[in-house]
Amino acid sequence: MTRQMTGAKMVVQALKDQGVDTVFGYPGGAVLPIYDEIFQQNDIRHILVRHEQGAVHAAEGYARSTGKVGVALVTSGPGATNAVTGLTDALLDSIPIVVLTGQVPTFMIGSDAFQEADTVGITRPCTKHNWLAKDTDTLSETLHQAFHVARSGRPGPVLIDIPKDVQFANGKYTAPEKSDTSIYAPETKGDITAINELVEAMEKAERPVFYTGGGVINSGPKASKLLRELVDATGIPITSTLMGLGAYPASGENWLGMLGMHGLYEANMAMHDCDLMINIGARFDDRITGLISAFSPGSKKAHIDIDPSSINKVIKADIPIVGDVESVLTDILKVWKARGRTVNREAIAKWQSQISDWRKVECLKYTQEGKTIKPQYALERLEALTKDHDRYITTEVGQHQMWAAQYLGFEDPNRWMTSGGLGTMGYGVPASVGVQVAHPESLVINVAGEASWLMNMQEMGTAVQFRLPVKQFILNNERLGMVRQWQELLHGERYSHSWSEALPDFVKLAEAFGAKGIICSDPDDLDEAIIEMINYDGPVIFDCLVEKHENCFPMIPSGKPHNEMLLGEASTQGAIEAGGAVLV
């Protein structure tokens, strides 16, 4: 059975057949036929963003919080180039999204036509794969292949560039099940010999640690369930990267907290001193490893990753396992149970008591005193007042992001959306929009810094238009806090262009958008203000004026190993001395 239809109709049909219910987009000349089709149907909801970068980040937020593929639709030329940051962000964090771009008609390609850009050329290095759809007859198959590539293996962003004449022309529609997806078939099952070797190592290990990442979350909720089962059955302590938070619950007894540059002391010390490191779906990012040559010197390292290129890229793996986390964890549990559920209980108990000693350092301690709100205090109160809600958190990028990772607890996967690999300031506002679209009844909070927040604040218009009650929780220190911190510690306190001057009045700004504005500067008023934010039925911009010079600790300075962390002091004064001593 072949069905004839226009390319534009095919796009909408393919999206429906792929189970897409929401598209984030912005119209323009080269996608008008597709927008005309969107107008004439009701199955797919189109969310009109205010900037194409916002469309892609919103699609990322949607994808990350649902486990489904996010979709963005933008026009040619500037529409496509504005999508580049979002595509790169999704590539670095392995977020499955499909971006559809309009293109000038095929016969005008290469003529420097109005709003023409070499979209496929520009986005080749920032997508997992991309296509220029030159033929209406193969367009639908390409669309189905795009979804397949985006969600299979290590997920990532894909892009299809669709010239306007291809959208107008008629062609035959191919259904998803008739489409050839054999073009991309990554291995998902781990090598059983290597899995056996890992289980054997787990049985003997005296100081084992799980180091998990975003791959666990990408693998799906079952992977997180299996991880919890394995961790709790073995009693092996577990730490996670920024991207992996929520795979194991923050309230779990084996939880060490996040590791890495701003990770917890106990997590980093455990990584440094362990004798068996089991990396599940993480990629030894430089924010994690610190100084490579001094990275966990005494440990045997197992690395489970679906992407063979992740293995041995940075850190040599002693037990490499290429496969999907869910499949590999299933096999590990099967083998471990069949071999008698053994671990070195005595040694692990000793290891746990060592970890308890590290915990006593209380690396996240700070002092809230006086009339100024400490950012850590603001997040602790936010956590206390929202943790029982059906809650999703997005963030911008900077100090607030690290504090959010440290002070908020994530009990489930897909609840934490942040720009990890690329570190994209401006991610949080559109991502919160995307998450709220997917979860209209849930409490969606974007933890932000004022500078980052301004980068994509236009998406407040989207939130208001679509009645998305996103809560923008801005820790306002009138500084580019992380830049300022590095300048303080590494550049002789010369604060070159790291303060926010001429900031808007956020309450008035909220009102101008048609949202609610709340300002809070007194720690005594904070709880009440947060409750007001939660209870308000609509989007809120919360301007939380915080201590301007607070630094984010603990911190592994670049080029230092895990056991040389700066613990800092609650007071900035102490931190400078400690920082200077180590860094200069």
Added chain:
Amino acid sequence: MAALKIKKGSTSHSAYNLRPNFSDEVETHTLAVLVDNEPGVLARVIGLFSGRGYNIESLTVAEVDHTGHLSRITIVTTGTPQVIEQIKAQLGRIVPVHDVHDLTVEGASVERELALFKVAGSGEKRVEALRLADIFRANAVDSTLESFVFELTGTPSKIDAFADLMRPLGLIEVARTGVAALSRGAE
């Protein structure tokens, strides 16, 4: 050729092949990459090398299967064993890449390159050039009273050697195809 289902990134099924045995010594490897001959595929491969800072010593590409639209890209690259392994894994990630073979480690292989040399001169130098061409089994594919164009096929080092000999004899221009390589034997 039927649609290929390839184990991405690894030349073998077993993860054991990913075991590191790394040294810091820079090695030269010849990679044969089988790809779908579709627009942009060469840009994907070259972009990978430039984007990640890998070296290309030589690169040849042509469609080798006209019905299946498959092209073979032969790349000679250098790097430490860890870098070479990364290159292979990264190539394997590219969607239209079907297969990556490291001819340097997968048994014996033959490598050939074709080169054209323009040599101009007269008298004794001209005679000497012709004599050396004969020794190297190079063919004169063009000649005038003042010049020859020689065609030579061989390993890159043979072509280098011939170029070195021609230089004092009036070498004006060289064109090289880059390396084409196949594994030896029936497989």
